[in-house]
Each structure stands twice: as structure tokens, then as C-alpha cells.
Amino acid sequence: xxxVEQSPQSLHVQEGDSTNxxxxxxxxxxxxxxxxxxxxxxxxxxxxxxxxxxxxxxxGRISATLNTKEGYSYLYIKGSQPxxxxxxxxxxxxxxxAGNMLTFGGGTRLMVKP
Amino acid sequence: xxxxxxxxxxxVTEKGKYVELRCDPISGHTALYWYRQSLGQGPExxxxxxxxxxxxxxxxxxxxxxxxxxxxxxxTLKIQRTERGDSAVYLCxxxxxxxxxxxxxxGPGTRLTVL
Numbered sequence: 370x371x372x373v374e375q376s377p378q379s380l381h382v383q384e385g386d387s388t389n390x391x392x393x394x395x396x397x398x399x400x401x402x403x404x405x406x407x408x409x410x411x412x413x414x415x416x417x418x419x420x421x422x423x424x425x426x427x428x429g430r431i432s433a434t435l436n437t438k439e440g441y442s443y444l445y446i447k448g449s450q451p452x453x454x455x456x457x458x459x460x461x462x463x464x465x466x467a468g469n470m471l472t473f474g475g476g477t478r479l480m481v482k483p
Numbered sequence: 484x485x486x487x488x489x490x491x492x493x494x495v496t497e498k499g500k501y502v503e504l505r506c507d508p509i510s511g512h513t514a515l516y517w518y519r520q521s522l523g524q525g526p527e528x529x530x531x532x533x534x535x536x537x538x539x540x541x542x543x544x545x546x547x548x549x550x551x552x553x554x555x556x557x558x559t560l561k562i563q564r565t566e567r568g569d570s571a572v573y574l575c576x577x578x579x580x581x582x583x584x585x586x587x588x589x590g591p592g593t594r595l596t597v598l
Contacts, residue, residue, distance in 0.1 A: 373525070403586060412486060413526075413574070415586035458525055469514070470539060471587065473525030 373461045375474035382449050383482050389445045390477040392459030396440035403460040403471060404433055404444055413458060416444075449481045485509065487590035489575050495596045496565055504560040504593045508577030515558050516587055517550055518574040526574055532558060565597045 374393045382388050394402065401420045407413040417426045422437040430447045446453055456478045460471035488507045496502050508515050514533055518526035528542040532552045540550070547565075552558040562569055572594050576587035 375525075405589070410591065412591045413589040415588070418586050460525075469516075469531050470528045470542070471516075471518075471526075472528070473518075475523070475525045 373459060373472050373474040375457075375459055375477050377477060378475065379478040379480070381480045381482065384449060384451060386449050386481075387445070387447045388449055388479065389443050390457055390479075392442045392444070392461075392474055394440050394442075394459070394461040394472075394474075395463075396438060398463040398465055399437045399440075400462040400464045402435055402437075402442050403462070404442070405458040405460065406455045407458055407476070408455045416457075446479070449479070451481045451483050454479055454481045487575055487577055487588055489573075489590040489593050491593060492591065493594045493596075495598065497598050498565060498567060500565050500597075502562050502565055502595065504562075504573050504595070506558045506560070506575030506577075506590060508556065508558070508575070509588055510556075511579065512577035512588070513555070513580050514578045514587075515552060516576040516578075517558070517560050518576065520572045520574060520592070522571070529560070562595075565595075567597050570595055570597045 376391050403418050404416040405413040406416055417433045419435040424435040426433050432445045435442045456476040458473055458476045460473045462471055490505045516531050517529040520526040530550050531539040535552055535555045547563045550560045572592040574589055574592045576589045578587045
């Protein structure tokens with residue numbers, strides 16, 4: 370993996386469904402992995418900053434895992450609600466710039482139908 | 484408290500014109516970042532300031548782009564001789580210090596449209 374890649378690009382789910390997305394990133398020179406939620410016309414909102422292999426973080430119904438050796442992170446949403454509709458971005462930081470330059474994936478656009 | 488603010492929220496200009504985009508970071512944040520998101524892509528890094536100085540400007544696409552942060556707070560991104568390909572959402576972020584693991588706090592962006 371040379372770039373940060375996210376899948377799927379978009380996802381339509383029904384209210385109450387649980388869902389997950391993937392972020393793949395280069396495993397070398399890992400520094401940190403960030404997850405953001407970006408609602409239309411608003412600022413991207415930080416969800417998690419993950420730094421250690423095997424990290425698991427949780428905020429309400431949203432959780433994330435990190436595997437730095439194989440270069441991937443999963444974001445899970447349990448019991449999706451319409452207000453979860455947003456674009457979810459992951460961003461990778463390397464030791465080359467001590468985490469000051471984030472390389473973003475293309476995002477996963479989630480739409481939750483009531 | 485107040486978050487990162489960006490003005491204008493929308494800017495429409497004609498090809499060849501000069502534009503300035505402004506970013507007000509969170510008070511006390513020493514690090515400031517500019518990113519650009521083109522349609523269908525994730526945000527791309529442009530430049531990073533630590534205090535008043537540009538610590539990394541490797542993401543600026545060419546010499547038509549320039550950014551300043553003269554007093555270590557507000558920053559202005561300047562684009563000369565705009566081209567249609569410059570149309571994008573320009574995002575600004577700040578963080579309390581750098582380098583660190585701290586998340587970058589983003590503004591809502593300026594949507595630039597070059598006709």
C-alpha cells in the first residue's frame with residue numbers, strides 16, 4: 370500500500386443496522402492514524418487518534434481498531450442512526466514529518482435511511 | 484470555546500484573478516495547517532506553520548500559491564492567477580503544539596470556485 374485507501378466509497382444502510390469501513394495505509398514509518406467525521410457544511414470532527422498497534426477506541430456507538438503491522442484500521446458503527454450520515458475520513462501520519470502532515474483517504478460516505 | 488473559523492465560506496472568482504482565504508485558528512494553538520479537498524478526493528496537505536514560520540510547504544502545488552502567518556495567529560492563503568483546477572474546498576486546521584499526536588481541529592472550509 371503506497372497511499373491511504375478507504376472502502377467502500379459510499380454506503381447506504383437502514384436505521385438500526387451496524388456497519389464498518391476500512392482504512393488501509395502504508396505500514397512503514399507509522400506515527401498515528403486519525404479518524405474524522407465530516408458532515409456537509411460543517412467542520413471535520415475528530416473521532417479518534419490511534420497510535421499503538423492493537424489499539425481499540427470507543428466513543429458511544431462508534432469504535433475503531435488499529436493494526437499497524439499490516440496497515441489497516443476498521444471503524445465500526447453499532448445501530449446506525451440518521452444523524453450518523455456523514456463522510457468518514459481516515460488520515461495517516463508518518464515519522465518522516467512527526468505527524469504534522471496528514472495524508473487522507475478518499476473517505477467513506479455513509480447514508481443512514483430512517 | 485470558539486473553534487477554527489474560515490472566511491469567506493464561499494468564493495467565486497474568474498480565471499486569472501487573485502484570491503485570499505483567511506483562517507482564524509483556536510486561540511493559543513501554535514500549529515496551523517492548510518489542506519485542499521478537490522471533488523471526489525480526500526483533503527491534501529498544502530502547508531504547515533509552527534508559530535510564524537512555514538515549517539513545511541512541500542504540499543503547495545506551484546508558485547501561484549503562498550501562505551503567511553505574520554503574527555503566529557491568523558493565516559492567509561493567497562492564490563495568484565487562479566485557474567479552473569484550483570476550484571476546491573480549502574480547509575484550515577490548528578493544533579495546540581507540534582509535533583505531537585494531537586488531533587488537528589478543522590474549520591468549515593472555504594469553497595473556491597474558479598469560473
